[in-house]
Amino acid sequence: MFKELFDSYNWEETQASIYAKTQRDVVEALNKTHRDLEDFKALISPAAAPYLEQMSQLSHRLTLKRFGRTMQMYVPLYLSNECQNICTYCGFSFHNHIKRKTLTDEEILKEVAAIKAWGYEHVLLVTGEANQTVGVDYLKNAIRLIREQFANISIEVQPLEQDEYESLANEGLNSVLVYQETYHLDNYRTHHTKGKKSNFYYRLDTPDRLGKAAVHKIGLGVLLGLEDWRVDSFFTALHLDYLEKTYWQTKYAISFPRLRPAEGVLPPKMELKDKELAQLICAYRIFNEEVELSISTRENEKFRNNIIKLGITSISAGSKTNPGGYAVDPESLEQFAISDERTPNEIAIMLKQQGYEPVWKDWDLALMTTGHDH
Amino acid sequence: MQNSELKIGDKIFTSRLFTGTGKFSSSALMEEALLASGSELVTVALKRVDAQNHEDDILKHLAHPQFNLLPNTSGVRTAKEAVFAAQMAREALETNWLKLEIHPDPKYLLPDPIETLKAAEELVKLGFIVLPYVHADPVLCKRLEEVGVAAVMPLGSPIGSNKGLRAKDFLEIIIAQSKVSVIVDAGIGAPSHAAEAMEMGADAVLVNTAIAVAGDPVRMAVAFRKAVEAGRMAYEAKLAKPSGLAMASSPLTAFLEEE
Numbered sequence: 001m002f003k004e005l006f007d008s009y010n011w012e013e014t015q016a017s018i019y020a021k022t023q024r025d026v027v028e029a030l031n032k033t034h035r036d037l038e039d040f041k042a043l044i045s046p047a048a049a050p051y052l053e054q055m056s057q058l059s060h061r062l063t064l065k066r067f068g069r070t071m072q073m074y075v076p077l078y079l080s081n082e083c084q085n086i087c088t089y090c091g092f093s094f095h096n097h098i099k100r101k102t103l104t105d106e107e108i109l110k111e112v113a114a115i116k117a118w119g120y121e122h123v124l125l126v127t128g129e130a131n132q133t134v135g136v137d138y139l140k141n142a143i144r145l146i147r148e149q150f151a152n153i154s155i156e157v158q159p160l161e162q163d164e165y166e167s168l169a170n171e172g173l174n175s176v177l178v179y180q181e182t183y184h185l186d187n188y189r190t191h192h193t194k195g196k197k198s199n200f201y202y203r204l205d206t207p208d209r210l211g212k213a214a215v216h217k218i219g220l221g222v223l224l225g226l227e228d229w230r231v232d233s234f235f236t237a238l239h240l241d242y243l244e245k246t247y248w249q250t251k252y253a254i255s256f257p258r259l260r261p262a263e264g265v266l267p268p269k270m271e272l273k274d275k276e277l278a279q280l281i282c283a284y285r286i287f288n289e290e291v292e293l294s295i296s297t298r299e300n301e302k303f304r305n306n307i308i309k310l311g312i313t314s315i316s317a318g319s320k321t322n323p324g325g326y327a328v329d330p331e332s333l334e335q336f337a338i339s340d341e342r343t344p345n346e347i348a349i350m351l352k353q354q355g356y357e358p359v360w361k362d363w364d365l366a367l368m369t370t371g372h373d374h
Numbered sequence: 375m376q377n378s379e380l381k382i383g384d385k386i387f388t389s390r391l392f393t394g395t396g397k398f399s400s401s402a403l404m405e406e407a408l409l410a411s412g413s414e415l416v417t418v419a420l421k422r423v424d425a426q427n428h429e430d431d432i433l434k435h436l437a438h439p440q441f442n443l444l445p446n447t448s449g450v451r452t453a454k455e456a457v458f459a460a461q462m463a464r465e466a467l468e469t470n471w472l473k474l475e476i477h478p479d480p481k482y483l484l485p486d487p488i489e490t491l492k493a494a495e496e497l498v499k500l501g502f503i504v505l506p507y508v509h510a511d512p513v514l515c516k517r518l519e520e521v522g523v524a525a526v527m528p529l530g531s532p533i534g535s536n537k538g539l540r541a542k543d544f545l546e547i548i549i550a551q552s553k554v555s556v557i558v559d560a561g562i563g564a565p566s567h568a569a570e571a572m573e574m575g576a577d578a579v580l581v582n583t584a585i586a587v588a589g590d591p592v593r594m595a596v597a598f599r600k601a602v603e604a605g606r607m608a609y610e611a612k613l614a615k616p617s618g619l620a621m622a623s624s625p626l627t628a629f630l631e632e633e
Contacts, residue, residue: 151421
């Protein structure tokens with residue numbers, strides 16, 4: 001399990017080693033053909049800042065080679081905002097007095113009709129953590145309900161047990177996103193004071209359970225800004241490297257949720273500037289030529305229009321982060337504010353103008369012997 | 375002066391350049407490039423198309439009489455999944471031709487020889503024309519031939535790498551001993567690589583990335599078409615082998631000529 005490897009590292013030492021990287025280390029990393037974790041440290045270090053243009057060009061070339069001139073399109077579908085966790089940064093946090101809602105079958109299908117009308121074939125189901133109402137049975141039912149309408153179903157929900165993941169995969173689940181939020185043990189506890197999510201190590205070993213369950217794709221990430229993003233990103237890369245070697249039949253993706261200063265929300269401990277996020281995205285691509293890199297509508301229009309050439313391979317559009325947001329109850333409270341309000345069609349046009357083919361379908365239930373009505 | 379035709383299964387090909395459909399910046403550009411390539415066999419990933427939908431963007435752009443579709447099973451991890459996907463592909467795309475791809479490793483996309491052999495055996499029995507994507511492994515290629523595949527598709531180097539024929543020594547053995555067609559697939563990054571494979575005696579090559587991500591995919595498609603034709607013609611014209619030996623005198627055998 002990753003815990004053993006993780007526990008052999010020390011946060012402060014790791015942090016010091018990142019900040020000690022020099023321009024010489026950066027140049028060396030850029031000139032290699034295969035980069036290791038020490039190179040990744042150099043690429044995310046302050047020393048790499050002057051090399052952002054070179055990094056971007058290299059990242060662009062490497063991405064083109066592997067992924068071609070294509071961009072995967074996905075959309076989140078929030079099923080529920082019920083949550084028993086207290087998380088300092090989240091709009092769905094238990095102590096927030098918002099109207100709680102979990103979609104019924106009928107409501108799910110109504111939402112599905114709205115996002116299908118945009119052309120989506122890949123969907124990401126999102127919930128909070130409320131095991132009584134939104135447990136495995138609820139998710140299983142939701143997947144069964146919609147699987148004939150989507151080529152690819154992902155979830156971003158509470159961490160589950162291996163056998164639970166196996167049973168969902170049997171229903172046609174393809175990918176699971178589970179973000180550690182931060183790899184800083186003490187600060188993790190400060191930000192997750194109550195609920196099952198407060199168990200740092202259970203969350204940390206979730207990708208191991210997913211790997212064992214042979215789920216096709218695992219998405220990793222941290223909430224950038226909660227802690228020093230460089231150190232958190234190093235641990236994400238360490239996690240990725242460990243998982244790739246251990247569960248070699250699994251595909252991996254990285255997301256870049258960035259904590260932005262906003263009213264009523266905890267200010268980020270260390271704000272990640274646009275230039276730094278671009279540097280981070282390039283660093284991942286140069287470190288790992290095959291990993292999928294995803295950008296959401298948390299980022300604004302200008303940044304998204306430009307970042308797609310720097311290593312990104314999948315993009316969401318038209319997202320609503322409230323359950324029922326597409327058709328059932330568009331006015332309810334969102335989990336986080338959307339910065340890019342453009343419709344999926346507008347994003348598709350923007351992509352085409354930049355010479356990219358939006359890919360709506362890149363999976364098929366026919367590729368799994370599971371998930372069919374036998 | 376025409377190159378000889380290539381027969382695989384029940385089909386005859388004039389063009390020995392097979393192509394892929396991924397990574398293009400638009401389906402329209404893909405169509406234009408593939409038409410320019412002269413290709414008559416085009417592989418398409420089952421996962422990328424909506425086979426039930428006649429308006430599917432990729433399939434619509436491939437609707438030309440010269441394009442024979444070669445559905446592939448990219449995405450499957452086991453023989454069982456491959457056999458299932460193949461049957462879906464046959465039904466949806468109305469062809470029993472299949473590029474059998476089983477790469478459980480999503481990072482380097484390297485084919486699993488054990489699962490591939492298992493699936494090939496079963497698919498042949500089910501009436502498929504099977505073209506398996508494999509490592510440049512001469513023994514595996516013979517084993518596949520024995521279970522009845524229509525051709526073998528050994529890789530030149532890792533897929534998408536554009537590195538050319540890094541597996542050249544093994545490809546030569548495969549070509550020398552194969553009774554079925556040998557199609558060099560994966561890793562061909564430049565027309566010169568394609569020409570090299572054809573000069574070696576490969577029956578065809580399959581190219582995707584090098585055309586799709588070129589600055590001008592249509593011109594690159596033409597360049598590959600010409601390279602494949604030239605390479606094949608050189609092979610059929612009996613290429614003079616390079617020789618490092620000086621022939622002026624024969625110190626070791628001169629005594630045999632002495633009276």
